[in-house]
Amino acid sequence: METAFVFLAAFRAFPLSGYARIEVKLVKGPISRTLRGLQRNILAGIITIGPLFVTYLIFSFLLKYLAQAGLPAVQLLAAFFPRAWFGDPWLQPALAVILTLAMLYVAGRVTSLVLGRQLFGLFESVLERLPFVAKVYTSVRQLLDSMMAKKDSSQRVVLIDFPIAGQKSIGFLTRTLSDTATGRPLAAVLVPNAINPTSAFLQILPTERVIETDLTMEQAMSMIMTGGAVGPETIRYAPEAENRSISPSTSTAPQ
Secondary structure (H helix, E strand, O other): OHHHHHHHHHHHHOOOOHHHHHHHHHHHHHHHHHHHHHHHHHHHHHHHHHHHHHHHHHHHHHHHHHHHHHHHHHHHHHOOOOHHHHOOOOHHHHHHHHHHHHHHHHHHHHHOOHHHHHHHHHHHHHHOOOHHHHHHHHHHHHHHHHHHOOOOOOOOEEEEEOOOOOOEEEEEEEEEEEOOOOOOEEEEEEEEOOOOOOOEEEEEEEHHHOEEOOOOHHHHHHHHHOOOOOOOOOOOOOOHHHOOEOOHHHOOOOO
């Protein structure tokens, strides 16, 4: 037994011969190449399938809530027709989506008419008298109006110093306001988080510290969603002294 331990200790003391090293290299070479190939192909697959998967998630999310919104009306209609007409499991959700889209179209069509706008204004005046509903509805309505406003005389995609001075972040100018004490014009800028723009920071700062960019909303959202990997080749990134700042007239939100 002692002789075996002495033999193993002596074997470990001697380094591998040249032939053994060659065998180890021959084994490691194909394995490393195979692992690199797997990694490269998996990353290529993620880059290829990733946008399609995200698009699928967004559309499935929208279709799910469209179906949930119109499903009660479809179930109400199903009570007046034979059960066999609505027996397929996919038929009711499909009809619910179509019905919801039709209702949205009719609502938009009606509000585009003079009488429709008057009726909708009356409906809004009733909502504004409800204590809690008025705050939520007004805030959401102003946000949607600001996001859907056409970019005629203002550039809503801006750069600001965030999170510290000297580091620029992409933001969206939501409105301008003024300081009650000094009358200094201020800007409200929404700074979304990269990759996950569902959460954001609201920054209120002087308008001279806001830099206009030449980015469109689509380009800005592409840069935010991809962490800057997708975007234009150039961007306006000049100091305040060399760049035009936001003026109070560029507010796009309803006052």
